[in-house]
Amino acid sequence: MVVAATLLVAIIGYPLAKQLARHDDVAGGIEAFETRIEPAVPWQMLVAYHRYTQQLDNMQDMLSSSSKVAPLKNLKQEQPDAPKTLVLVIGESTNRQRMHLYGYPRQTTPNLDQLKDQLQVFTNVITPRPYTIEALQQVLTFADEENPDLYLKTPSIVGVMKQAGYKTFWITNQQTMTKRNTMLTTFSEQADEQTYLNNNRNQNARQYDGDAIEPFAKALNDPAPRKLIVVHLLGTHMSYQYRYPPTFEQFTDRKGVPDGISDSQLELYNSYDNAVLYNDFVVSSLIKEYAKADPNGFLLYLSDHGEDVYDSPGHKVLGRNEAAPTVPMYTVPFMVYASPKWQQTHNWDFSSIKSRPYTSSQLIHTWAQLVGLSFDELDPTRSLVSLDFKERPRMIGDPYTKNLRDFTQIQSTQPAPVVPTPEVAKK
Secondary structure: OHHHHHHHHHHHHHHHHHHHHHOOOHHHHHHHHHHHHOOOHHHHHHHHHHHHHHHHHHHHHHHHHHHOOOOOOOOEEOOOOOOEEEEEEEEOOOOHHHOHHHOOOOOOOHHHHHHHHHEEEEOOEEOOOOOHHHHHHHHOOOOOOOOHHHHHOOOOHHHHHHHOOOEEEEEEOOOOOOOOOHHHHHHHHOOOEEEEOOOOOOOOOOOOHHHHHHHHHHHHOOOOOEEEEEEEOOOOOOOHHHOOOHHHOOOOOOOOOOOOOOHHHHHHHHHHHHHHHHHHHHHHHHHHHHHHOOOOOEEEEEEOOOOEEOOOOOOOOEEOOOOOOOHHHOEOOEEEEEOHHHHHHOOOOOOOOOOOOEEHHHHHHHHHHHHOEEOOOOOHHHOOOOOOOOOOOOEEEEOOOOEEEEHHHHHOOOOOOOOOOHHHHHO
16 A cells, blocks of 8 residues: 555656646646646546546636626617528638639639639638637627727627527537637537537547538528528648548649749648648538528638648748738638528629728628628628728737737738639639
8 A cells, every 4th residue: 555655656746746846836737747647548538537627617617707798789680580591601720822712723622613603702801810719709709909808798699699589500520628629619609509520639630521511401401490500610720631531632743832842841732732622622512501401591601710831932831820920821711602592682792892801800790781780889890791891900910918910011021812813713
């Protein structure tokens, strides 16, 4: 017994004390200790359970806070009794400059290209931040770079639609119960029904977005007269080679690769394009499923942020870094499909405004106007599709440190992003 106790102290006590001594707070020391011992088989389940309970507690605290958020004032809606099915598809880590639909020379979007005439494709939308959680805190709420804490004090898009009488669904292929993604789970738990597809704790897992198509079709067939369906994809997130099935590994050589990509970079460069190709299949499949259901409504797709995969000048940058921003980290696809029924009762010609400079931090205002909602908190000057739209500096960076800069400051130091041309679109 004494020997066992001595071994336990040696195995746990000394390493734990060492980590506690290195950190200013006990929680930080314990977390570092858990990270250190987690790879060892005996501790994996124990650490996983402890962290799982922590995330549940954090999520419950945030859900409790969100349930106390005041509803919108004087909310009204067009055609309040008409059946409607609205869809928001949130992509992940997809830089529009790597999409053929947006002018990229490689054919990475064959399916969306075929649907192009049915889509409203906006060509000048950026994200405010290059990280999922931080971006979506603004994209899905009234928060922005000027008021970053509003995501805690105002309704999310899900909350807005529930107040308007919609049944809400959240289908996600994102990891949910990790420390970083607790906020995502909090957003999803606000919905009436959730489908969680990705239970992996490791991002290097082949969890394909195509798995979202079946539950999406099921949600479309739900008998509720008015529905909001949010589909959150894993998209083209690192590690890119795990984002697509082997049948989508079509880019393997240098054809269409820009000069300056080294042999050591080529595999990652190609795997990202293959991930974009599979993302094209998934997003177009969701659009086709939606069209097949013959709803009254629209489907909006955008990515949370972009990704620099050796795209910026010098071809040295991989990933995202807010401290050293590049254009590809912020340029995102933004497009909308409307059903024939919706177009019969709505003005749906946005051809004159598709190149408006816009930031997705203002999405909730655009979404409300597309839906036909009005409320005191709505600002039409921040809506991409409004006649009252006002062009503003598109600020990027961490609003809590006030380290903000105008997107044009980094855009002016790099080649302009490619935009679609009629010639490219027809190919």
